[in-house]
Amino acid sequence: MSIGILGKKLGMSQFFDEEGKSIPVTLIEAGPCRITQIKSEATDGYTAVQLGFGDIREKLVNKPAKGHLAKSGEAPLRHLKEYRLEAIDGLELGAPVTVGDFSPGQKVDVSGDTIGRGFSGLQKRHGFSRGPMSHGSKNHREPGSIGAGTTPGRVYPGKRMAGRYGGKQITTRGLTILKVDAERNLLVVKGSVPGKPGALLDIRPARRVGVPAAN
Amino acid sequence: MATEIDPSTEVDPQTPDAEPQSVEAETATETVMATAATTVKVTTGKLSARALIDEFEAAQLKSDLPEIYVGDTVKVGVRIREGNKERVQPYEGVVIAKRHGGLNQTITVRRIFQGIGVERVFMLHSPQVASVKVERRGKVRRAKLFYLRDRVGKATRVKQRFDR
Numbered sequence: 278m279s280i281g282i283l284g285k286k287l288g289m290s291q292f293f294d295e296e297g298k299s300i301p302v303t304l305i306e307a308g309p310c311r312i313t314q315i316k317s318e319a320t321d322g323y324t325a326v327q328l329g330f331g332d333i334r335e336k337l338v339n340k341p342a343k344g345h346l347a348k349s350g351e352a353p354l355r356h357l358k359e360y361r362l363e364a365i366d367g368l369e370l371g372a373p374v375t376v377g378d379f380s381p382g383q384k385v386d387v388s389g390d391t392i393g394r395g396f397s398g399l400q401k402r403h404g405f406s407r408g409p410m411s412h413g414s415k416n417h418r419e420p421g422s423i424g425a426g427t428t429p430g431r432v433y434p435g436k437r438m439a440g441r442y443g444g445k446q447i448t449t450r451g452l453t454i455l456k457v458d459a460e461r462n463l464l465v466v467k468g469s470v471p472g473k474p475g476a477l478l479d480i481r482p483a484r485r486v487g488v489p490a491a492n
Numbered sequence: 493m494a495t496e497i498d499p500s501t502e503v504d505p506q507t508p509d510a511e512p513q514s515v516e517a518e519t520a521t522e523t524v525m526a527t528a529a530t531t532v533k534v535t536t537g538k539l540s541a542r543a544l545i546d547e548f549e550a551a552q553l554k555s556d557l558p559e560i561y562v563g564d565t566v567k568v569g570v571r572i573r574e575g576n577k578e579r580v581q582p583y584e585g586v587v588i589a590k591r592h593g594g595l596n597q598t599i600t601v602r603r604i605f606q607g608i609g610v611e612r613v614f615m616l617h618s619p620q621v622a623s624v625k626v627e628r629r630g631k632v633r634r635a636k637l638f639y640l641r642d643r644v645g646k647a648t649r650v651k652q653r654f655d656r
Contacts, residue, residue, distance in 0.1 A: 287541040290549055291595060297571065297620035304545055461544065474541055 279378035281360045281481040282307045283330035284464065286389070288474040292455060292465065302455060305387075305464040307480055310374040313349045313357060315365055324365045328374055331355030331477075358479055377459045384483035386450045389471035393444030402442040447471050451483050549595040554617050560599060562587050562637060563630025563650050568601060568614055569623035580622045583612060586630065586650055588637035602640060604648070609641060629656045 284307030292302045314327035329346065333355040338346070346353055349371040379385070399405040399420050408416035420439070424432050449470050456465035470478060539547065560566060564587050569580040585603030588611070592598055595617050602611045614621050631653035640648050 285541075288545050290545050293552060293617070293619050295619075296573075297618050299615060299618065304541075304548060306541070306544065461539070461547075463544065463548075465548070 279383070279482050280326060280362060280374060281328070281358075281479065282374055282376065282378070282464075283310055283328060283356055283358055284308065284462075284478045284480055285331075286470055286472055286474050286476045286478055287463075289469065300455070300467055301469070302465050302467055303470050305466065305470070305478055305480065306462055307464045307478075308373075308375045308462050311350055311352075311354065312368060312370055312372045312374060313346060313354065314359075315368055315370060316359070317365060323361070324363065325359050325361045326365060326368055327357055327359045329354030329357050356477060360481065375459060376457050376462055376464050379454055379457055379464060379480075381454050381457055383454045384451050385454060385466065386448050386481050386483050387452055387466065387470045388446055388448040388479040388481075389476050390446050391443045391471045392473055394442040396440060397442035398439045399437065402439060403437045405437075451485075552595055552617060557616055557624060558626050559656075560587060560590070560616075560624065560626060561629065561656065562590055562635055563632035563653075564626050565628040565630065565650070566599070566601060567623075567625045567627055568612075568621060569625075570614075571620050571622050584627065585610075585612075586637065586640065586648075588640055590635075602637075629653045 284305040287304040287306050289301060289303050292300045294300055308330065310328040310330045312326055313329040316323060316325040316327070318324055329349070331354055333353050335353055338353040343353065394401065398418050400407050400418055405420070407418050408414055408421075410417055423436055423438070449468065452466045452468050452470070454464060454466055457463070458465075464480065472478070565584065566587055567582050567584045570583055572579055572581050583601065583603070585601040587599050588602045589600040590597070591600070597616045598613050599616060600611055600613050602609060604610070614624075616624065629652060630650035632650060637650075640650075
């Protein structure tokens with residue numbers, strides 16, 4: 278049974294399957310995480326566990342966080358993340374969560390921040406087509422018309438325009454785990470995941486609408 | 493990156509406290525060396541992201557590939573599955589291009605089949621490529637022999653070289 282795990286994106290590579298097909302894969306260094314808090318119906322009104330991940334220097338942790346982490350173990354942790362669970366029996370404070378909880382063939386959802394692209398224009402942000410670059414045209418990457426005239430006399434809400442693009446959390450769903458290396462804390466998933474190498478990722482068993490969660 | 497370690501803590505057999513780390517580092521390199529001829533830079537303990545990816549790829553690299561140059565005539569054994577049966581079909585031709593490196597390395601092999609030029613791109617480290625044998629070394633002055641596409645008959649011959 279896997280709760281979920283926090284990890285770091287290492288980068289992409291490829292993998293040959295039995296048929297010799299080359300499959301694009303992402304390598305993720307996931308865990309080991311530590312259970313830092315268990316939330317129960319009695320204390321919090323719902324059931325969940327909080328996992329901690331990542332080395333951090335002692336002095337970078339403030340006192341409240343230190344006090345919270347001290348309940349579950351010695352080492353300070355950089356990231357904390359809560360996972361809603363139906364059953365929390367058998368889970369212990371301070372217990373490790375490793376990639377060993379996942380198995381090859383399992384489907385997972387991977388969340389993380391996408392690559393930040395800053396203030397981007399319409400071509401990059403919304404896939405608009407651009408104007409001609411030559412033949413006297415001055416409309417290279419302009420937005421064009423953003424609406425009608427006096428009627429309605431305003432721009433409709435939701436009109437796609439230039440603005441901040443990327444750098445927000447998305448979830449890539451239903452990725453297949455191809456390999457689990459418990460020794461190296463390595464997860465190999467098929468396909469791509471959000472962010473650049475080094476980005477923090479949240480890996481959970483895949484959930485589907487209408488399909489009850491496995492745990 | 494948390495795993496980047498400053499050079500002073502690099503494996504040094506002289507200092508006693510570095511001893512267990514050096515053992516670890518050695519075993520790590522050995523496993524990689526055993527699978528392929530590439531060396532992975534190993535720092536103490538934890539591996540960097542690049543090293544982990546290199547190790548993952550090194551495990552899939554073939555160690556028995558011959559050295560292939562552009563211009564060589566090679567015979568490639570291609571695994572073909574027909575239903576449940578698997579057989580190896582040879583494909584012979586001139587290497588007109590090499591691309592990429594490492595796990596992604598490919599060669600483009602050109603041959604004239606029934607009067608029609610056929611080019612196939614093989615991923616050298618793919619299990620579909622059962623074997624590669626160099627039949628003849630070619631003497632060429634280009635890295636890509638795309639000019640062969642415009643030639644017919646005798647002009648498509650590549651001069652043989654004997655020093656490789």
